Amino acid sequence: xxxxxxxxxxxxxxxxxxxxxxxxxxxxxxxxxxxxxxxxxxxxxxxxxxxxxxxxxxxxxxxxxxxxxxxxxxxxxxxxxxxxxxxxxxxxxxxxxxxxxxxxxxxxxxxxxxxxxxxxxxxxxxxxxxxxxxxxxxxxxxxxxxxxxxxxxxxxxxxxxxxxxxxxxxxxxxxxxxxxxxxxxxxxxxxxxxxxxxxxxxxxxxxxxxxxxxxxxxxxxxxxxxxxxxxxxxxxxxxxxxxxxxxxxxxxxxx
Amino acid sequence: xxxxxxxxxxxxxxxxxxxxxxxxxxxxxxxxxxxxxxxxxxxxxxxxxxxxxxxxxxxxxxxxxxxxxxxxxxxxxxxxxxxxxxxxxxxxxxxxxxxxxxxxxxxxxxxxxxxxxxxxxxxxxxxxxxxxxxxxxxxxxxxxxxxxxxxxxxxxxxxxxxxxxxxxxxxxxxxxxxxxxxxxxxxxxxxxxxxxxxxxxxxxxxxxxxxxxxxxxxxxxxxxxxxxxxxxxxxxxxx
Numbered sequence: 001x002x003x004x005x006x007x008x009x010x011x012x013x014x015x016x017x018x019x020x021x022x023x024x025x026x027x028x029x030x031x032x033x034x035x036x037x038x039x040x041x042x043x044x045x046x047x048x049x050x051x052x053x054x055x056x057x058x059x060x061x062x063x064x065x066x067x068x069x070x071x072x073x074x075x076x077x078x079x080x081x082x083x084x085x086x087x088x089x090x091x092x093x094x095x096x097x098x099x100x101x102x103x104x105x106x107x108x109x110x111x112x113x114x115x116x117x118x119x120x121x122x123x124x125x126x127x128x129x130x131x132x133x134x135x136x137x138x139x140x141x142x143x144x145x146x147x148x149x150x151x152x153x154x155x156x157x158x159x160x161x162x163x164x165x166x167x168x169x170x171x172x173x174x175x176x177x178x179x180x181x182x183x184x185x186x187x188x189x190x191x192x193x194x195x196x197x198x199x200x201x202x203x204x205x206x207x208x209x210x211x212x213x214x215x216x217x218x219x220x221x222x223x224x225x226x227x228x229x230x231x232x233x234x235x236x237x238x239x240x241x242x243x244x245x246x247x248x249x250x251x252x253x254x255x
Numbered sequence: 256x257x258x259x260x261x262x263x264x265x266x267x268x269x270x271x272x273x274x275x276x277x278x279x280x281x282x283x284x285x286x287x288x289x290x291x292x293x294x295x296x297x298x299x300x301x302x303x304x305x306x307x308x309x310x311x312x313x314x315x316x317x318x319x320x321x322x323x324x325x326x327x328x329x330x331x332x333x334x335x336x337x338x339x340x341x342x343x344x345x346x347x348x349x350x351x352x353x354x355x356x357x358x359x360x361x362x363x364x365x366x367x368x369x370x371x372x373x374x375x376x377x378x379x380x381x382x383x384x385x386x387x388x389x390x391x392x393x394x395x396x397x398x399x400x401x402x403x404x405x406x407x408x409x410x411x412x413x414x415x416x417x418x419x420x421x422x423x424x425x426x427x428x429x430x431x432x433x434x435x436x437x438x439x440x441x442x443x444x445x446x447x448x449x450x451x452x453x454x455x456x457x458x459x460x461x462x463x464x465x466x467x468x469x470x471x472x473x474x475x476x477x478x479x480x481x482x483x484x485x486x487x488x489x490x491x492x493x494x
Contacts, residue, residue: 006371007371009368010368010369013364013365013368014365017361020357021356092324092329093345094327094369095328096369249331250331252331253268253330
């Protein structure tokens with residue numbers, strides 16, 4: 001696992017390259033990383049606060065503070081799953097730790113997330129909600145947890161996708177269901193009491209609610225759920241890494 | 256100490272006839288073999304001395320490229336081991352691996368980073384690479400607009416300028432014009448004089464005589480013979 005640190009330079013370079021290429025040949029360039037969630041926010045706001053009324057105060061802010069982190073998950077999983085198969089020509093020719101490909105995708109999205117979160121913070125202050133000191137302390141925890149958790153998921157999906165391309169289709173369907181099972185469009189408070197513990201199995205529930213805590217002034221989810229999510233993330237990451245290593249051995253020939 | 260030590264390497268490729276679940280179920284019901292097996296490498300053992308020029312020759316399908324990939328670490332052998340003393344640089348075709356949207360200069364940097372070079376080292380060898388490849392005028396152009404000869408020149412130039420102990424060359428020299436080929440051979444002879452180990456996988460024999468000292472003849476995954484280069488080439492030609 002430590003081998004990867006030797007390739008810091010390469011990772012930095014690959015991330016830069018990804019950022020550069022992602023928006024090449026678009027007229028608006030980097031702005032797309034902001035315009036995309038903004039567009040979605042407008043659509044969801046119209047649907048859920050005008051047509052289907054949830055009756056949540058500052059619904060657009062609530063939505064934005066969950067949607068921006070969700071975009072990170074969405075893009076990381078969608079692009080990350082294909083990260084090995086789309087680099088097959090390189091994998092077939094030269095050896096370096098293949099974890100770098102999924103890691104590059106997730107790191108690139110992390111840069112986008114950081115930029116977009118500034119926008120959320122600005123909007124929060126504009127509406128008079130603001131980000132407090134406690135929120136500022138919680139933000140790095142949310143980001144680190146989310147990064148590691150998503151990395152674990154992407155490592156697993158990307159490596160299996162080399163052997164069974166079915167994963168690409170499953171993950172694009174799964175990500176949609178996963179979004180509706182995370183507190184993005186509605187607050188956790190809407191979940192019936194008897195299903196709550198089942199609902200909270202999803203680590204993204206805790207992570208998104210942390211973002212609500214930071215930017216929306218939502219309630220703190222509680223230490224129990226936070227510890228559960230941290231534990232879940234670490235265990236999943238270790239398993240994913242091991243699986244990836246194992247599957248990596250034959251990648252050069254089957255890809 | 257030997258630069259490369261390959262011991263009893265075996266590689267069996269399995270290729271399922273039909274990978275879908277339906278296909279597999281049908282084969283299982285008919286009690287057919289699910290996998291097609293192919294012994295790409297069969298008990299290959301050899302060693303390359305430090306500072307030696309070594310050729311691996313064989314016909315198409317003899318297992319040359321598989322052996323190349325096993326040495327460079329892309330493929331794991333089923334059995335046996337590969338030991339390397341020193342850093343290794345496989346010369347890869349630039350056309351395949353790298354990003355088509357990046358310019359020549361960005362591709363050089365990316366390639367150097369793949370081999371773990373530090374930033375200041377990259378800056379140092381960058382002008383040398385560009386000069387050797389004779390691409391000064393096109394270096395900021397995305398490589399998707401390069402001709403195959405230009406890509407090959409850039410690829411070769413990168414490979415010989417990154418300082419490694421062992422250089423692996425797989426028939427990429429087939430492209431590039433006569434003058435550039437000549438330049439490449441001279442560069443390889445020069446590198447050999449500097450004490451680097453060069454392994455060439457090829458079926459074009461003429462240039463090998465100048466660079467290589469010894470050769471290994473591969474036939475259907477098995478080592479046919481190992482010995483002095485001229486002897487091996489005449490033997491291969493009779494095969």
